[in-house]
Amino acid sequence: MPPETSQASDNPYRLPTDVKPTHYDLTIRTDLKDLKFDGYVTIHLDVLQDTKSIEFYVSKLELVQIRLTSAPLTQTFAQNSTSLKLYDDQERVVLELAQTIPAGSRLKLRIDFSGDLTGSMMGYYRSRFEQDGKEAYYALTQFQPTSARRAFPCWDEPAFKATFSLTMVSRTNTVNLANMSAISEHVYSPSQAENPDVAAWLIHKFSSLNMEEAAEWKVTKFDKTPPMSSYIVAWANGPFAYLEASYTSPISGTVRPLRVYTTADAIQQGEFTLSIMKKVMPLYEQMFDIEYPLPKLDTLVATDFDLGAMENWGLITGRTSGFLLDSKKADLHAKQAVAGMQSHEIAHMWFGDITTMAWWDNLYLNEGFATLVGETIMLGEIFPEWNLRAAFVSGELEAAMSLDAKLSSHPIEVDCPDAGMISQIFDALSYDKAASILRMLMYYVTEEKFLRGVTIYLKNHLYANSVTEDLWAGIAEASGRDVPHVMNNWVTKMGFPIVQVTEVEGGIHVRQDRFIENGVADPKDNETIWSIPLSLLTTSADGRTTVDHSILLDEREKIILLDTTKLFKLNAGTVSVYRVLYTPERLSVIGAEATKANSAFSLADRMGLLHDSFALAKAGYLKMSSVLSLYRLFHAEKENLVWKAIADDLPAIPSAWFEYPDIVEKLQAFRRELFSPLVRKLGYDYPEGEHVDVVKLRTTAIQQAAAAGDQSVINELKSRFKKAVDTRDDSYIPADLIAVTYRMAVKYGGRAEFDFMESSVTRPKNPQVQLAAIYAMTATDDLELREKTWEYIMTKSRNQNLSSFFRGLQTNYDARRFLAQKFKENFDTLLDRLAGTFGLKYLVAASFNALTTDKDYEETVEFFKGRDTSFYKLTLEQALDNIKTKSAWIKRCTDDLREWLEQTA
Structure with missing residues (x-):
C-alpha cells in the first residue's frame, strides 16, 4: 500500500475517539525457523459518535486482508482500494466507510497480517542465544511505549483499554507465554475442535503441509485478560525452562504460581529473582488492600532487551543483568540491583497496570x-x-x-x-x-x-x-x-529551589530561588514559587532534637521564628527536594556537628549536607576548596553511606579537570588520603556473615583507592586476578571486587588480560561478569587495544550492551575524545542499529557529557546541525549543558583548586 502524504486526522499523533475497542481476539503464529510471524485479529468496537471512517495504528506489518462487519454494513478493504489509506509517517491506517455508522453501533474489524521477527528489540522480535553450540532464537514482545502496533493492528494508546483473548500457534518443541494462563494446548489437527474462526484460519495456513509436518505445530489458548492498555500486552515463544514457586494471597487465601523463565543454560541463575517475587507479592496486596487480579505472574529473562525491564501485566520481561545472578558468587550491588528491578516491576502490577x-x-x-x-x-x-x-x-x-x-x-x-x-x-x-x-x-x-x-x-x-x-x-x-x-x-514546572538562610532577630529569614547548576538563575528562569515542606530540625534546652515537617515555604521569602542560639537545620533527613545555602558561619556550626562521633544529625542529614555543599560549590555559591576541606573533616566517619556520598561527588572534580594533569595528580593524591586508610583497615577479604555496611564500605574504599592510583591496591588486585586466571579458581577474587579487579587488570596489563575480557563478554559465566568485562575492555590505555574495543563494539556487541561500552569509554579519561570522534564517524551505522529503540540517546550522552571546553560545545553543535534529533533532542541539550557547565566550572575554580591543593600537599 503506498503511503499518503496528507494527515489522517486533525491530530497527527492521537487517534480519534469516535470509536473505541472493547475486546481483541488475537491469533499469532510464530515460525522461529524462518523468523516470521503472522496472524489475525478481530477487534470489537463500540461507536461513540457517528462516524464514516475508522482509524487505527499499524507499523512494520503487511496487511493481508481487512473486513469490517456490523448490522447495517459489511465492507472489505483491498490493498489497492481507494477507501484504504496507509499513513506511514503516523503509523496508522484509515478505513473510509461506504456509509455513516451511527453512535451506539457495534462493529467487528477483522485484519489478517504478517511480519518479520527482526532483532529490533521492539514490537514482536527475535532474541539470539546459543543452544548446543549453535546460534538459535526465541521471540518476545516489547511494546512500551508505542510498539504494540508493530505486532498487531490496534488502538495503541493507554486510554484505549480493552480485554484480550490470545491464541498462539507455534512449533511443538517450544513454550508459549502470555499475560494470562494457558487454558488449553494441543498438537494441531484439522479435526481438533477450535473456535471456528481459528480453525478456518489454521486449515488455510496449513493446507500445504502433510500430516507429519502439521503435527510439528501446536495451538495454545490463553484466558481472557481484564481491561488493559495495549502497551502492557505481552507474549513470547521459545525453548524456555522455568523455576516455580507460589504465594498465598493474604486477602483471599488464593495460591498463585510464580515462575521465572529463561533458556535452560541460565535458568538456575533465576532463583534470587523468584525469591523476591515470593516475598513482595503478599506485601503489595497488604499495602494496597487490593488482591493481585491475575491467575499467575511470570518473569521472562531475555538475552536481547532494550530497556532494563518491562512491567507487562502477568508477564514481566527484562534483560539478563536485571534478573539473573549466581547467588553464591554475586556481589551485594548485583543483588540489590536485581531485587530493586523485580520489586519495581511488580509494583507496576498495581500502579500502572490496574490503574494506568x-x-x-x-x-x-x-x-x-x-x-x-x-x-x-x-x-x-x-x-x-x-x-x-x-x-x-x-x-x-x-x-x-x-x-x-x-x-x-x-x-x-x-x-x-x-x-x-x-x-x-x-x-x-x-x-x-x-x-x-x-x-x-x-x-x-x-x-x-x-x-x-x-x-x-x-x-x-x-x-x-x-x-x-x-x-x-x-x-x-x-x-x-x-x-x-x-x-x-x-x-x-521544571527545576527545584535553593533556599538561602540568614539569621535575623528572633529567627531566620528564608528565601527561595531556582537552583541552576551553573550559577544564579536569570530572572526569566526564576519565576516559579514552589510550596516547599521545609522539614525544620530544632533542638531543645536539654539537647533533644525535633523535626517539624508541616512548615511550608510557599512564597518567595518569609521569617521563621526560632532560637538561633541552639542548633537547627533545614531539610532534616534530606526528605525535601531543595538545596540549602547557609551563611559561612552557620555552615561551620552545622559542619562541626555533622562530623561529631555522636552527631545530632541523622545519616541522611550528613549525606545531604555533603551533596549540597558539592552542588553549591559547583554552581559558584561556595569555593571548591571549602568542600575539599569539609571532606577532610569526615576522616573518622564510620558510616558507609557517608563515604559513598563523598565517593559519588569527589571523582567528578578530576573528571572535569581531566586535561589538567597537575591538578588531577594532586586530587588523586587527596582521594588516596581519604580512602586508602580504609583499605588498610578493612583488607580485601569478605568474611561470611559480615555486616552489609562493612561489605559496602570495603568495596567503596578499594574502588576509590584503585581509581586514584594507589599502587599497593592495584598490585593486590592484579595479583588476585593472575592467581584466578592461572588456577582457574574464581575464589581469589571476591564477588564484590570483580568489577574493579577486571578494570585494573586491563588498565595496567596487556593483550592477555584484554583477550580474557573479550572472551568473558562473548561467553560470560553470568551477567555480572559480562558487565565487569565490558567495562574492563574500555579501561585500556593502549591505543591499539582501544581500537580493538571499538571493533568489537561495531562488529560483535549486542545492541543492548552498546551503552555499557560507551559509558566505560567515557569514564576512561584517555578515551573520551576517542569516543566522541568514533561516534561521529560511525553515527549513521549506530543510528541504523538502534532505530526505534531507547538506545541512541544513551550513546549521545556518553559520547559528549564528559567534554569540557567551549570548542567541544561548538563542535558538538556543528555536528548535529541539520540532523533529525527528534528522538534524542532532550539528551543532546543536556549534554551541551554539561559541556557549558564544566567549562564555566573550570574557569571559575581552577585557581582556587590549585591553591588549596598546593597548600595541603
Missing part, C-alpha cells in the same frame, strides 16, 4: 511510584540491613537534582505529542524526581496517610485510566491536606 496513566505526559505516575515504593519502601521492609531509605539520598534524589538543575531540564508532567518525545522522558525526572517529590509528600502528610491515599486512588480507578489530579485527590482525602496546593508546581 491516561497519556504519556503522566508517565511519572507509574514510574515515580514504582521507584519509591518498589525500590525503597518495599525492599526496605524485606532487607532492612540495606538501609535503603537513607541510600535514596545519594541515589534517586541526587540523580534527580543533577538533571533538574540544568536549563535543559523538563517538567515531570511534560507534553508528549509524538513517539519521539515519549521515548525521551524515560529519564531521571520521570523516575527519580517523581519518586523524590512523592517521598517529600509522604513525609509531609505522614507515610501512613500517604499509602492510605494511594489505596483510595487505586480503588477509585480500578481497570481505568487516571491523571495527576486523581492521585492528589486520594492523598488529600486520606490526609486532610491541600495536596494540589503543595504539589502542582513540583509536577508542572
Whole structure:
C-alpha cells in the first residue's frame, strides 16, 4: 500500500475517539525457523459518535486482508482500494466507510497480517542465544511505549483499554507465554475442535503441509485478560525452562504460581529473582488492600532487551543483568540491583497496570511510584540491613537534582505529542524526581496517610485510566491536606529551589530561588514559587532534637521564628527536594556537628549536607576548596553511606579537570588520603556473615583507592586476578571486587588480560561478569587495544550492551575524545542499529557529557546541525549543558583548586 502524504486526522499523533475497542481476539503464529510471524485479529468496537471512517495504528506489518462487519454494513478493504489509506509517517491506517455508522453501533474489524521477527528489540522480535553450540532464537514482545502496533493492528494508546483473548500457534518443541494462563494446548489437527474462526484460519495456513509436518505445530489458548492498555500486552515463544514457586494471597487465601523463565543454560541463575517475587507479592496486596487480579505472574529473562525491564501485566520481561545472578558468587550491588528491578516491576502490577496513566505526559505516575515504593519502601521492609531509605539520598534524589538543575531540564508532567518525545522522558525526572517529590509528600502528610491515599486512588480507578489530579485527590482525602496546593508546581514546572538562610532577630529569614547548576538563575528562569515542606530540625534546652515537617515555604521569602542560639537545620533527613545555602558561619556550626562521633544529625542529614555543599560549590555559591576541606573533616566517619556520598561527588572534580594533569595528580593524591586508610583497615577479604555496611564500605574504599592510583591496591588486585586466571579458581577474587579487579587488570596489563575480557563478554559465566568485562575492555590505555574495543563494539556487541561500552569509554579519561570522534564517524551505522529503540540517546550522552571546553560545545553543535534529533533532542541539550557547565566550572575554580591543593600537599 503506498503511503499518503496528507494527515489522517486533525491530530497527527492521537487517534480519534469516535470509536473505541472493547475486546481483541488475537491469533499469532510464530515460525522461529524462518523468523516470521503472522496472524489475525478481530477487534470489537463500540461507536461513540457517528462516524464514516475508522482509524487505527499499524507499523512494520503487511496487511493481508481487512473486513469490517456490523448490522447495517459489511465492507472489505483491498490493498489497492481507494477507501484504504496507509499513513506511514503516523503509523496508522484509515478505513473510509461506504456509509455513516451511527453512535451506539457495534462493529467487528477483522485484519489478517504478517511480519518479520527482526532483532529490533521492539514490537514482536527475535532474541539470539546459543543452544548446543549453535546460534538459535526465541521471540518476545516489547511494546512500551508505542510498539504494540508493530505486532498487531490496534488502538495503541493507554486510554484505549480493552480485554484480550490470545491464541498462539507455534512449533511443538517450544513454550508459549502470555499475560494470562494457558487454558488449553494441543498438537494441531484439522479435526481438533477450535473456535471456528481459528480453525478456518489454521486449515488455510496449513493446507500445504502433510500430516507429519502439521503435527510439528501446536495451538495454545490463553484466558481472557481484564481491561488493559495495549502497551502492557505481552507474549513470547521459545525453548524456555522455568523455576516455580507460589504465594498465598493474604486477602483471599488464593495460591498463585510464580515462575521465572529463561533458556535452560541460565535458568538456575533465576532463583534470587523468584525469591523476591515470593516475598513482595503478599506485601503489595497488604499495602494496597487490593488482591493481585491475575491467575499467575511470570518473569521472562531475555538475552536481547532494550530497556532494563518491562512491567507487562502477568508477564514481566527484562534483560539478563536485571534478573539473573549466581547467588553464591554475586556481589551485594548485583543483588540489590536485581531485587530493586523485580520489586519495581511488580509494583507496576498495581500502579500502572490496574490503574494506568491516561497519556504519556503522566508517565511519572507509574514510574515515580514504582521507584519509591518498589525500590525503597518495599525492599526496605524485606532487607532492612540495606538501609535503603537513607541510600535514596545519594541515589534517586541526587540523580534527580543533577538533571533538574540544568536549563535543559523538563517538567515531570511534560507534553508528549509524538513517539519521539515519549521515548525521551524515560529519564531521571520521570523516575527519580517523581519518586523524590512523592517521598517529600509522604513525609509531609505522614507515610501512613500517604499509602492510605494511594489505596483510595487505586480503588477509585480500578481497570481505568487516571491523571495527576486523581492521585492528589486520594492523598488529600486520606490526609486532610491541600495536596494540589503543595504539589502542582513540583509536577508542572521544571527545576527545584535553593533556599538561602540568614539569621535575623528572633529567627531566620528564608528565601527561595531556582537552583541552576551553573550559577544564579536569570530572572526569566526564576519565576516559579514552589510550596516547599521545609522539614525544620530544632533542638531543645536539654539537647533533644525535633523535626517539624508541616512548615511550608510557599512564597518567595518569609521569617521563621526560632532560637538561633541552639542548633537547627533545614531539610532534616534530606526528605525535601531543595538545596540549602547557609551563611559561612552557620555552615561551620552545622559542619562541626555533622562530623561529631555522636552527631545530632541523622545519616541522611550528613549525606545531604555533603551533596549540597558539592552542588553549591559547583554552581559558584561556595569555593571548591571549602568542600575539599569539609571532606577532610569526615576522616573518622564510620558510616558507609557517608563515604559513598563523598565517593559519588569527589571523582567528578578530576573528571572535569581531566586535561589538567597537575591538578588531577594532586586530587588523586587527596582521594588516596581519604580512602586508602580504609583499605588498610578493612583488607580485601569478605568474611561470611559480615555486616552489609562493612561489605559496602570495603568495596567503596578499594574502588576509590584503585581509581586514584594507589599502587599497593592495584598490585593486590592484579595479583588476585593472575592467581584466578592461572588456577582457574574464581575464589581469589571476591564477588564484590570483580568489577574493579577486571578494570585494573586491563588498565595496567596487556593483550592477555584484554583477550580474557573479550572472551568473558562473548561467553560470560553470568551477567555480572559480562558487565565487569565490558567495562574492563574500555579501561585500556593502549591505543591499539582501544581500537580493538571499538571493533568489537561495531562488529560483535549486542545492541543492548552498546551503552555499557560507551559509558566505560567515557569514564576512561584517555578515551573520551576517542569516543566522541568514533561516534561521529560511525553515527549513521549506530543510528541504523538502534532505530526505534531507547538506545541512541544513551550513546549521545556518553559520547559528549564528559567534554569540557567551549570548542567541544561548538563542535558538538556543528555536528548535529541539520540532523533529525527528534528522538534524542532532550539528551543532546543536556549534554551541551554539561559541556557549558564544566567549562564555566573550570574557569571559575581552577585557581582556587590549585591553591588549596598546593597548600595541603
